Amino acid sequence: MSVRKIFVGLLLSLCLALQGYAQDCETTLNKAVDEFNAGHFNNIAELLNGCIKRGFTREQRERAYLLLTQTYLLLDDPTGAENSYLSLLQANPEFVADEKRDPIDVVYLSKKFTSTPIFTWYLKIGGNTTPITVMNDYSVWNEGSRKYKLTPGFQFGGGLDWNYTDNLMLGAEFNLAFTGYKQTESGFNNGLDIKEISDRQSWMMIPIMAKYTLNSGKIRPYVYTGYSFNILFRDVNTITLINQEPSSGNGDAGQLTIFEDESPNLNYLDRRNKFNGAFLLGGGLKYKFGLDYLFGDIRLSYGMTNPVDPERRYADYRESPFSQGSAMEPITKYAHIEDDFRMHTIFVTVGYIHPLYKPRKLKNARTKSVFRKIGKQQR
């Protein structure tokens, strides 16, 4: 007999034992319910004690604590009832007392408690693309036109929400985003030449947001707005210059000789404002997944700042005041100069939310409505 078989055998035995124990606790729980129904309240706690400590499943524990809560209420032991209800919420943070299902005194008691998570954390990953809006046009040419094109990017990160209420939360995130755009300039010189640039940025993004979410249902929509502090830590630009000359030399565009040169990766970080900001607007759907959520999110990050440092648009005079050399090469080799622009990134992400439930007694119990109902019932 191999060791593997022994291990599998032991595992099987353990599972059967646990199942048997759970079945025993189910019997115990049923017996406790019978005792409750029979009005024998005093020995219920003792009866359930053993299984509470080590035998109940989460669902059984929830039922057991609910039974205990009712028992202590009937025994006029508010402390015991509150402790039991708190344990019930620990077993199932999403337990909500139901007036139709549960006794009204349990409903009343439940209003003194909440298990709403104070904090919720989440992780996410997704793709993005970055439309550009130009504030001021710049070119080294007098003719031609420039168009910006979308390119795909990706991002990942996580965040933490502070739940101000069940519906309203304040959140902050830390994301790493890799964005980019392309620009094509054409129609300059003889109308045939083309310049293409491909700019790729790496960002640390720290958004701060206010969120509103619906708090019931399997699928829960939410919306948010906020401001993102974006720190650029890498920016690489590649420029391709394409010169198309009529081969005949007489302006006949029928036959063209094409000269094309592509720059190496040019470091543009020093030409950028490293600290940028964006106005955020977004929303999504949360899908209930056990006590957690899966979510899909779409976000518009509307760039509020110009990433181009105007003082380094042409050259960088900080270190070499007299000779710019390579600092000017985007212009003096590839005829490229940057516009003043804003970057508006659209993010589509999916992620996983884990609420950090914290069952606790409320300082201000919300029991007025229950009081009124109790009053009505008594009348």
Add this chain to the structure above:
Amino acid sequence: MRNFRIIISLASLTSLFALVTCDMANDFETPYENYFIKYYGGDGKQTGVDMVVNTDGTIVMVGNSEVGISKRIFFIRVDPKGNIITQKLLGGTNENVKDIEPTSDGGFVILSEFQKSATNVDFKLIKVSLNGDEINSIEYGSPEPFGDFPSSVTPLANGGFVVAGRTEDIVAKGDPNNTEADPGDIFLYKFSDQLLPIPNSNDNSWGEGTQGLAKQDGAVKYFEKLDGTGYCVAYTSENVAANNSTNSKVLFYFKVPDDGFPAPIANYSPPGSLNSFNTEIASAIELPFNEGYAITGRTITGVGSQELFFCKMANMWWPNNEPANAPRREVEIYTKISPEGSQGVAGISVGAVQVGPRGYLIAGNDLRQSGTTNIWLTKLDLLGEVKWSASFGSDSGNDAAGAVAELPDGRILVLGTMELEANLTRMVLIKLNASGKLLK
């Protein structure tokens, strides 16, 4: 309701913060208002050679446009932001533009040399309007096979022009010093405002036959005094000073006889050699403050390396009766500039700094260690001390200066040629602040 109020408050705060931090287009300088780099051209290769800043703020530039085997004059007028107002190709198909000067009628006169035949180079004067429309032109030069290589054109007070340069026609003009070793002499040709040649008292063209010395000589620039007296700055490889070496070139200048007809060399005003030991090749000569010539060019030392030289003469006009061996007291400033890391700079253009502390601007070509040239710009004070320098271009292309000028607001314009990637060579106009930087 409470949630709603909170949401509205937070959204308002966020929006307010976003608005406060928002960059707007007018937060930035108007593009091209204060500084820029702009390229001009079309098919082929375009160079920038000379420019004129007009009183209306527009800038007229000339260069060459080479497409295939055709090489024409590229004329372009731009506004102060560098936007094109008009651009034209002028002249024939084998031109090499040398100079442009404003004329008294609001237009310009353009000087170019052209290959008249396989063995003969002549020059051409073209009068154009403000927008480059050709008004009149003349082709001029010595008969075959003698080439005439112009350096500059000078508009005269009466509307005429004088073209200065070097001619190979040393025999027929009565040059007493002509020898087989004489590869060229000075020429000065005078034209009316209608571009008609002005004859001299010998019924030759005015200035025709203005000879030089027994070696290669050439006129760089003709200047006209208010009373009509003409002076010429020229170079020669003749031994005009007692201690200059054979085959070096030195600068000198002389008074031009009234009818331009050459006087024997002995009757010339004494030459004012600027530097006796090196070859001085002047590229640009100006009268920046009407106080004396400012000259730049390159000086070639005995070991073959070159340096930019700048020379400022103390007097505007050469005294008539100065003895030939008089001390060179007319030279107020003579300085050579050789920046660190450079293989040598050649001065191409000189201009005056009139706004703020006065001085001189020099644009030149900086030979880099990569073997290519960059545009070099430097400012000197009135004592000839370098105040700042700047370099424009890349290590891979040959970038060349054409002209430099100070604008009325103290900013600086540099015209030149930029060799870009993808086989693109373009005329370039660079507008800088008064410190030579692409900044406000």
